[in-house]
Amino acid sequence: MYIHICRLLKILLCILQDGESWKENNCTKGTCSAGKVITEHVPCEPVTIPICENQQPPVRVYDEAGCCFHYECKCVCSGWGDPHYVTFDGEYYSFQKNCTYVLVKEIQPKYNFRVIIDNENCDPSGTVTCAKALIVYYKNYKIILTQKRNPKTVNLVYVDDKQVFPTYSNKDFIVTSTAIELLLKIPEIEAVVMFKGLLFSIDLPFSRFHGNTEGQCGTCDNNRKNDCRLPNGDIDPSCSDMANHWRVPDKNKPYCEVPPSPTPIPTRTPTPEPCKPNICEILISKVFEKCHSVVPPTHFYEACKFDVCHMPNSTVGCSSLEAYAMMCAEAFVCVPWRSATHGQCDYKCPANKVYKPCGPTVVPTCNARYNEKYTQQCQAENANQDTGCLVTEGCFCPEGLTLFSSNSDICVSSCCTGPDGQPKKYGETWQSGCQQCSCDEATLSVQCKPVTCATQEPVTCTEEGEVLVTRTVDCCEKQICVFKFYCLQPGMEFSKSPCEICHCTDTQDPNSKLNEITCVIGDCFEECSEGYVYEEQPGQCCGTCKKISCVMEFPDSPPIIIESWSPPDDKCVMYECQKGSCGASSSM
Structure with a gap:
């Protein structure tokens, strides 16, 4: 809007400012000339279309401003079957060995990128091999793309020897899966690595890797003559012989360290029957x-x-x-070729998915942000081709269903998500915190409202020492009776009576939702000497021994209770026991 207004003002003022020019966008500028606005595109170099030796159509590559473009050949190395290879520049060869080899590495390290292929025997005879895994090293990452083939084929991905589940992404790369294929994309260097078990490919941008690759995939420079490059830089006349020189040590394959046995002298064999493939x-x-x-x-x-x-x-x-x-x-x-094989090449998808020969490379999910992010990224990667995102075959959700998330295998009719992160069906209800939620079919979303609280009957506290308080119980405010000394926090101590010590526990009462209380009665010594009786003392934890009889104590003999008494040697003296409010006492 701002650009259009400015342009309109320029047009209106054009007569007064003849010859003035301005930038309309990155690629065009406007100039006032004799009362008219002349729009010019930034100058671009003449475009030539190269002839690509790999016989693939060249791709259009724009400059950083997005105004001018040139054409480049694609650098795609692929392998399949009992491995057959096509190098970056289109050289075809076969190589049947079951060790571990360098597919591609940089001659001069620039991006710290290389790909290793781990081959294995495909049948008991040991004469047929196929790719077991691709191991991609990028920066400090080690990314393994492989498959578990028995009892059924399952794609597996490991990052730094830890299993991850597609779609998996971080700031440096993303791995996606369509059940049939695994796709690793590294946006910063525009590299794409695909693995489908018996089929793999490595796609690198010509502008970044031109003349700087070696390995079984050859040199990416649109020149087949140097594709059979050896580790020492020499060119072997045979790529099949060259491939074995790119073997790397593998502790799981000690047999690869043994020098190969001499080639046996061929013997005459019967003429095979004509093959009809x-x-x-x-x-x-x-x-x-x-x-x-x-x-x-x-x-x-x-x-x-x-x-x-x-x-x-x-x-x-x-x-x-x-x-x-x-x-x-x-x-x-x-x-869509598989149906033409009459069942020989059918691919069986999981029960909840269907096979599509031309599905999206970025599978839409219930996560709108995910869809927007990766669809935009996909469109940006292919913007030079004016064709949108690539398509691929794979197992996809049936029409009317959506993949729940990028790391799940669940197809859903609704995109509602419960508090546990699992999908919910239309009409299904659940409680999340103090919200009552439902999967609403009208809005195709989760709708929540506060939990409805029932009206409480009046509460009267009947126990001595109880008080009425308001507490939130199960998201609703309720009036409950609690002892006036109730817990504020676990570990707090208080006294219900002079001789009773209580403390708050960590255990919560299911009804009041308050912490429970435990109390201990203090111990009092209630045994009194002869002539005394134990009496409680109001306001005190323990009582005292009160004297109720006159007690005479003599050395070396137990005390005796008396009513009256005269010493044996003085009959003129008489002691009598008198009881008063303070207890018993003796007088003469």
């Missing part, structure tokens, strides 16, 4: 026709025939079809 013909059929002009299928077709003709089960060819479909999707051509 019918499943591979789908690659060059009308099923993929829309993609043929964008991504040539030749390498994938040859790899498919090799796998099918060397394995007893033709379904191994599915990985070649899957790899080609993935490359087509990367070029924004989605091909």
